[in-house]
Amino acid sequence: MNDRVAPSLAPPLAPPLAMLMELTHRCPLKCPYCSNPLALERARDELDTATWKRVITEAAGIGILQAHFSGGEPMVRSDLPELVRHARAEGLYTNLITSAVLLNAARMAELAEAGLDHVQISFQGADAAVADHVAGFRDAHEKKLAAARLVRDAGLALTLNAVVHRQNLHQLSAMIDLAVDAGAQRIEVAHVQYYGWALKNRAALIPTRAQLDEATRIVTAARTNLAGILTIDYVVPDYYAARPKACMGGWARQFFNVTPSGKMLPCHAAETLPGLVFERVTERSVGEIWANSPAFEKYRGTGWMAAPCQGCERAEIDWGGCRCQALALTGDAGATDPACGLSPDHAMMAALAIAESGAAVDDFAYRMIS
Amino acid sequence: MSLTATSVPRLARHVRFRFDAARNCHVLLAPERVIMPDAIAVAVLECCDGVVNVAEIADRLATRYEAPRDAVLADCLEMLNDLADKSMIAS
Numbered sequence: 001m002n003d004r005v006a007p008s009l010a011p012p013l014a015p016p017l018a019m020l021m022e023l024t025h026r027c028p029l030k031c032p033y034c035s036n037p038l039a040l041e042r043a044r045d046e047l048d049t050a051t052w053k054r055v056i057t058e059a060a061g062i063g064i065l066q067a068h069f070s071g072g073e074p075m076v077r078s079d080l081p082e083l084v085r086h087a088r089a090e091g092l093y094t095n096l097i098t099s100a101v102l103l104n105a106a107r108m109a110e111l112a113e114a115g116l117d118h119v120q121i122s123f124q125g126a127d128a129a130v131a132d133h134v135a136g137f138r139d140a141h142e143k144k145l146a147a148a149r150l151v152r153d154a155g156l157a158l159t160l161n162a163v164v165h166r167q168n169l170h171q172l173s174a175m176i177d178l179a180v181d182a183g184a185q186r187i188e189v190a191h192v193q194y195y196g197w198a199l200k201n202r203a204a205l206i207p208t209r210a211q212l213d214e215a216t217r218i219v220t221a222a223r224t225n226l227a228g229i230l231t232i233d234y235v236v237p238d239y240y241a242a243r244p245k246a247c248m249g250g251w252a253r254q255f256f257n258v259t260p261s262g263k264m265l266p267c268h269a270a271e272t273l274p275g276l277v278f279e280r281v282t283e284r285s286v287g288e289i290w291a292n293s294p295a296f297e298k299y300r301g302t303g304w305m306a307a308p309c310q311g312c313e314r315a316e317i318d319w320g321g322c323r324c325q326a327l328a329l330t331g332d333a334g335a336t337d338p339a340c341g342l343s344p345d346h347a348m349m350a351a352l353a354i355a356e357s358g359a360a361v362d363d364f365a366y367r368m369i370s
Numbered sequence: 371m372s373l374t375a376t377s378v379p380r381l382a383r384h385v386r387f388r389f390d391a392a393r394n395c396h397v398l399l400a401p402e403r404v405i406m407p408d409a410i411a412v413a414v415l416e417c418c419d420g421v422v423n424v425a426e427i428a429d430r431l432a433t434r435y436e437a438p439r440d441a442v443l444a445d446c447l448e449m450l451n452d453l454a455d456k457s458m459i460a461s
Contacts, residue, residue: 015392015402063392065404093386093399118384118401157384157401185384185457186401231457232403 015063015292025072029365030136033198045261049079058286060090065080070097081114088115100147126174152183165205191237195269211350238339240351244321251299306344377461380420
């Protein structure tokens with residue numbers, strides 16, 4: 001009863017490390033696991049250039065170190081180089097997260113000249129047959145290969161984002177080889193996380209346990225063989241995990257997201273949580289929202305936790321896992337993430353993965369504006 | 371790939387090293403990575419100009435901090451090799 005930390009004794013709020021800017025939800029690709037919400041925002045509602053520049057300045061002012069330019073496809077915005085230049089002038093490390101199908105030599109030169117540090121290109125497979133099917137876009141794979149060469153030739157850091165799932169995991173080794181051949185310094189092998197579009201397509205995407213074990217074996221071996229050549233970051237799928245991931249490094253602890261229309265979120269999927277009001281950067285400053293917005297404070301720290309998280313020795317390691325996943329699978333956003341073996345819903349989650357991965361459902365509901 | 375006393379270390383092209391006023395410390399920035407080096411690492415990194423080698427860095431720091439030169443050299447190599455493994459230091 002008396003061991004709760006009074007609010008006045010709570011540790012001071014640390015500065016966030018990074019901001020992810022969804023400059024737009026427009027995108028030529030239709031990937032069925034897109035991290036954007038099901039209700040995509042319209043072009044007419046997007047923030048203008050001056051507002052994004054103010055947001056970047058305010059975010060730098062509260063201590064972010066990395067600025068991620070994302071979407072949708074951020075390259076549909078013609079002001080992207082101007083925004084990159086502004087972020088660099090604010091001292092930020094600038095990262096472009098792109099499908100790369102709109103990247104050509106002229107635009108690459110413009111971005112490099114603006115001071116872009118790092119480009120992350122998503123790959124949907126190791127060859128055009130698989131990759132173009134997943135992306136729902138003809139010739140996407142060829143365009144990405146050409147774009148990767150442009151990034152390398154411009155001397156920028158290159159990461160390949162390999163989002164993996166049941167329908168492309170058989171190409172994982174080839175995707176790692178592709179990263180080396182493309183001159184990437186880094187690859188993110190990320191199993192699909194099941195929110196939004198991916199949740200809608202879960203039965204067509206979720207891997208079998210055998211596929212997951214094989215993927216982990218391939219990554220482990222490649223990390224040894226490619227040490228000093230290629231850094232491999234690996235995101236494992238929660239559905240077969242024993243402990244949850246520290247989603248976003250903890251709710252509103254290191255990171256925030258700004259949507260095309262200016263809503264500020266603790267994570268890109270946070271809008272799936274009912275009862276939270278996300279404030280807009282057009283109405284309050286980034287710093288005020290970060291420090292005081294009720295939606296940011298709702299699951300910040302450990303005070304909100306119930307059993308079995310409350311008092312768990314891992315409470316400040318995994319921060320209770322993912323709120324969106326807790327909601328999607330248990331109906332309660334404040335519950336322990338069922339990815340945790342201590343969750344009463346853990347067995348249900350594993351059973352669901354086994355059942356859905358064994359079903360022969362391969363059709364996608366492609367991402368689109370409804 | 372390991373650095374030795376005669377290697378000339380420099381920051382990898384994709385890495386930036388600067389002071390961060392919000393945290394009152396130095397930071398190393400790389401793709402999806404932020405490292406906050408301790409005071410000794412900062413002293414070493416400030417010497418990594420792509421001209422001097424690790425032995426010369428150790429000489430310089432041993433003199434500045436009045437520390438045993440061989441121990442300083444070993445510390446420099448350990449720290450720089452750790453960052454090289456993370457592709458943050460090249461030579």
